[in-house]
Amino acid sequence: MPGVMGTAPGHRRERRGSFHVRTGVAGKRVPPSTVLAYCIGAIALLASAGRTRAPKEFCLGSFWCISLTPVAYKPQGVKYELHTLHVDAKAVTDGDTITVYVNMANHPESGDVSQEVHKAATEWTKARVAKNCQRADALQKIILDGGYRQVPNTRGEQVLAKKYRIRLRGIDAPESLMPYGKEAKEELVRLVQGKTLKISIYDSDRYGRLVGDVDCNGVSVQEHMLKKGLAWHYTAYDHRMELSKWENQARVSRTGLWALPDPEKPWEWRKKKRSGTV
Known part of the structure; x- marks a missing residue:
């Protein structure tokens, strides 16, 4: 040239x-x-x-x-990511569902928060400092009615946050009344309590929960639960081979629920419960 x-x-x-x-x-x-x-x-x-x-x-x-400028890998089908505030133990419903809060300052929908809610959040903080409980309660109602709430961050500061229920994509843990249902919940609490999570959102289910892959400090929560033998690969909704592989590892070693002679599938148990045969 x-x-x-x-x-x-x-x-x-x-x-x-x-x-x-x-x-x-x-x-x-x-x-x-x-x-x-x-x-x-x-x-x-x-x-x-x-x-x-x-x-x-x-x-x-x-x-x-x-x-070349480095680019972040984004799995196919991911709509957006959520980065949560620290998870409380009470936020874990069972072995495959978590309630999380996301700071709206770091939220992909931060621009959707109304000026009224933003103003109420600012004034609410001032009212609390001034110990004006009546004013603080009125402002808190505006925040809650808008679908948000004030939640402490890592520094103990109150931040405007949104609440989400997350369904772990591709797995189905035993229900609380099933064998290993309690153990599944306790293991999920142990893993995520006090941690911040990165959640890749793919879809929502009929119960209004967001369906996503959950990362806890670099650990795939679904992989962890499957390898511990505390969840099934939910093949009706997810066909990823790696989930079947992780489940099979627990089966072969008879870990968790696979120690049972004939463990019942959670979706079949729920079907029986709906029909009144449980």
């Missing part, structure tokens, strides 16, 4: 922040076939960057380098 290939050794010229040419020997020209091969490789690397967290630079041989 005229004006580029003849640069001094080691000199790098950026091309719009994405492509640049690096020469190893002054004045050396790259054969057209080599340029074509580098271009094809560049396209492949750019395509792969959409699937992985790319490094800052890819180099093809000693001549062509591609600078």
Whole structure:
């Protein structure tokens, strides 16, 4: 390429922040076939960057380098992510359902909060400091009616938050009255209590719960519950092979509910309960 290939050794010229040419020997020209091969490789690397967290630079041989901005991997089907405040033990309903609060300042729908609610939250804090209980109660009603509430963050400061019920995607834990129902809930409490969670939201169910994958400090909560033998892979709604693999590991080792001679599936137990045969 005229004006580029003849640069001094080691000199790098950026091309719009994405492509640049690096020469190893002054004045050396790259054969057209080599340029074509580098271009094809560049396209492949750019395509792969959409699937992985790319490094800052890819180099093809000693001549062509591609600078790429790192991109976060987003699984197919994820609508958005929620980053929760610390989870309270009382927030765990059973082995597959958690109630969480999300700080609206870090929420994907933060722009949807009305000015009335924002103002009420600010004034509520002032009313509490002034110990004006009547004023604080009136402002709190405005906040609650708007679908929000004031919740303490990690520093003990009251922040405007929204409440969500989360259904762990792809697993079904024993109901509380079933064998290992109590153990499943206790294990989930032990795992998430006092922690902040990252939740990838895929959908909502007929009960108004958000359905998502839950990450607790780098640990997949679904994987944890399946490997502990405290949940079934809910194959009617999720066909991921890794969930079947984790469940099978617990089956083979007879961990948790798999120690039972014939463990009952939660969805079949619920069906019997609805028909009055439990």
